[in-house]
Amino acid sequence: xxxxxxxxxxxxxxxxxxxxxxxxxxxxxxxxxxxxxxxxxxxxxxxxxxxxxxxxxxxxxxxxxxxxxxxxxxxxxxxxxxxxxxxxxxxxxxxxxxxxxxxxxxxxxxxxxxxxxxxxxxxxxxxxxxxxxxxxxxxxxxxxxxxxxxxxxxxxxxxxxxxxxxxxxxxxxxxxxxxxxxxxxxxxxxxxxxxxxxxxxxxxxxxxxxxxxxxxxxxxxxxxxxxxxxxxxxxxxxxxxxxxxxxxxxxxxxxxxxxxxxxxxxxxxxxxxxxxxxxxxxxxxxxxxxxxxxxxxxxxxxxxx
Ligand code: HMG
Ligand code: MG
Numbered sequence: 001x002x003x004x005x006x007x008x009x010x011x012x013x014x015x016x017x018x019x020x021x022x023x024x025x026x027x028x029x030x031x032x033x034x035x036x037x038x039x040x041x042x043x044x045x046x047x048x049x050x051x052x053x054x055x056x057x058x059x060x061x062x063x064x065x066x067x068x069x070x071x072x073x074x075x076x077x078x079x080x081x082x083x084x085x086x087x088x089x090x091x092x093x094x095x096x097x098x099x100x101x102x103x104x105x106x107x108x109x110x111x112x113x114x115x116x117x118x119x120x121x122x123x124x125x126x127x128x129x130x131x132x133x134x135x136x137x138x139x140x141x142x143x144x145x146x147x148x149x150x151x152x153x154x155x156x157x158x159x160x161x162x163x164x165x166x167x168x169x170x171x172x173x174x175x176x177x178x179x180x181x182x183x184x185x186x187x188x189x190x191x192x193x194x195x196x197x198x199x200x201x202x203x204x205x206x207x208x209x210x211x212x213x214x215x216x217x218x219x220x221x222x223x224x225x226x227x228x229x230x231x232x233x234x235x236x237x238x239x240x241x242x243x244x245x246x247x248x249x250x251x252x253x254x255x256x257x258x259x260x261x262x263x264x265x266x267x268x269x270x271x272x273x274x275x276x277x278x279x280x281x282x283x284x285x286x287x288x289x290x291x292x293x294x295x296x297x298x299x300x301x302x303x304x305x
Contacts, residue, residue: 002227003227003265005226005227005229006226006265006267007226007229007231007267008267008268009231009267009269009270010226010232010233010262010267010268010269011046011047011231011233011269012045012047012232012233012234012235012255012258012259012269012271013047013048013081013178013208013232013233013234013235014045014047014049014234014236014237015049015210015235015241015252016036016236016237016240016241016252016255016283017033017036017037017040017048017049017050017051018049018050018051018052018062018082018083019049019236019241020238020240020241020283021033021036021061021062021240021286021287022052022059022062022241022244023061023241023244024061024287026288027060027061028061028286030064030068030071031071032285033050033064033068033286034068034072035282035286036237036279036282037050037068037072038072038073039275039278039282040276040279041073041075041078042275042279043271043272043275043276043279044269044272044275044276045078045255045271045276046077046079046270047078047079047081048078048080048081049081049082049083049102050065050068050080050081050082051064051065051066051068051083051093051096051098052065052082052083052084053065053084053085053089053090053093053096053101054084054085054089058244059244065082065092065093065096066092066095066096069082069096070096079100079140080098080099080100081098081099081101081102081140081142082098082100083101084102084103084130084134085103085104085116085123085126085130086130087126087129087130089101089130090129090133090134093139094134094137094139098139099140100139100140100141100142101130101134101139101140101141102141102142102143102178103127103130103131103141103142103144103174104116104143104144104146105120105123105124105127105143105144105145105146105165105169106120106146107145107146107151107158107159107161107162107165108147108153108154108161109154110151110153110154111146111152111153111182111245111246112146114153114245115146115245115246120165124165127169127172128172131143131169131173131174132173135173140175141173141174142174142176142177143166143170143176143177143178144177144178144180145162145165145169145177145178145179145180146180146182146246147180147182147183147246148179148180148181148182148194149182149183149186149190149191149194150183150185150186151182152182152246152247159194159197159198160197162179163197163198163201163202166179166202167201170202170206175206176205176206176207176208176232177202177206177207177208178207178208178209178232178234179198179207179208179209179210180210180212181209181211181212181221182246183214183246184211184212184214184215184217184218184250185215186211186218187217187220187221188217188220188221188223188224191221191224191225195224195225195228195230196228199228199229204228204229204230204231205231207230207232208232208233208234209221209222209225209230209232209233210234211233211252212241212250212251212252212253213239213250213251213252213253213254213257214250218252219257219258219261222258222261226267233253233258235252235253235254235255235257235258236251236252236254237254237255237256237276237280237283237293238251238254238255238256238280238283238291238292238293239252239253239254239257239292239293239296240283240287240291250292251291251293254280254291254292254293254294254295254296255276255280255293256273256276256280256293256294256295256296256300257293257294257295257296259271259273259295260273260295260300273295273300274300277295277299277300280293284296
């Protein structure tokens with residue numbers, strides 16, 4: 001029966017300071033990014049992607065990763081993570097003192113080439129300079145496999161191709177692969193089929209879901225994931241987010257919507273929803289525009305007067 005099989009607790013991997021902000025047109029000042037990260041930490045989030053050590057020519061918004069990492073207050077029980085495409089990115093991440101890096105690659109050739117200017121094979125080669133050296137240096141390494149539910153350039157994507165990449169990343173030393181619905185096209189039956197395939201080959205603890213909510217289907221896909229034993233979900237406060245090299249990629253699943261739903265189902269997250277809502281207000285102030293998250297807009301719970 002539906003919802004017979006729910007986990008007691010879920011781990012949330014917060015991506016708003018990176019995936020959330022990377023697509024913002026106006027440059028967000030470093031101190032404002034730091035304010036957002038500290039508000040997220042105060043809400044109880046324990047895994048936060050705070051920066052991106054990619055080329056500032058490609059993603060200008062992320063050009064201040066080192067400064068962000070230097071300026072932010074760090075809590076001992078929080079894992080601060082950063083996106084990292086190559087050996088140069090790893091050196092920057094190590095100097096900035098993050099304890100985790102995240103490599104990223106697409107399951108579709110065209111998106112991968114547009115995003116990192118390399119074929120999938122060349123990208124995996126570049127990861128030789130990241131994953132194992134990082135693990136040897138004591139860092140945790142996470143891997144993203146993007147465009148699994150659909151590619152903005154190619155349309156349907158072969159799940160087997162994505163699975164081969166995910167297995168490769170885990171074999172090389174990633175502790176987890178985050179499966180990306182980069183442009184938010186996924187629907188529940190597709191998600192079930194995709195996860196059935198992946199779970200045949202990869203233990204459920206090693207899989208996370210990274211769902212953009214472009215078409216309002218992210219939470220429905222989370223429910224499928226929960227039922228199938230997935231316990232890590234990526235999310236972004238206020239529903240902030242997008243990929244500059246994926247036209248049509250709107251915000252990520254909003255963290256408040258995820259936490260509200262999980263708590264309502266009796267699933268623990270360790271997050272204080274009221275404080276998270278406040279962090280969403282910070283995100284909105286930092287971006288200077290309304291954010292799309294539903295709980296962000298409606299409030300945690302409002303009673304009629
Ligand atoms: P390239 O131009 O092919 O790289 O870019 P290159 O190796 O030929 O180097 C060119 C220049 O970039 C050189 O500088 C390098 O030093 C510099 P120049 O000599 O011209 O002054 N460079 C770097 N600078 C800083 N940090 C680095 C770095 N590496 C090279 N690490 C590259 C290749 C990967 C660098 C580029 O394509 C890039 O930065 N792409 C960024 C893509 C990106 O950040 N996309 C958004 C994140 S992915 C995403 O959002 C999806 C996700 O959320 C999951 C999902 O939703 O599915 C993760
Ligand atoms: Mg993303």
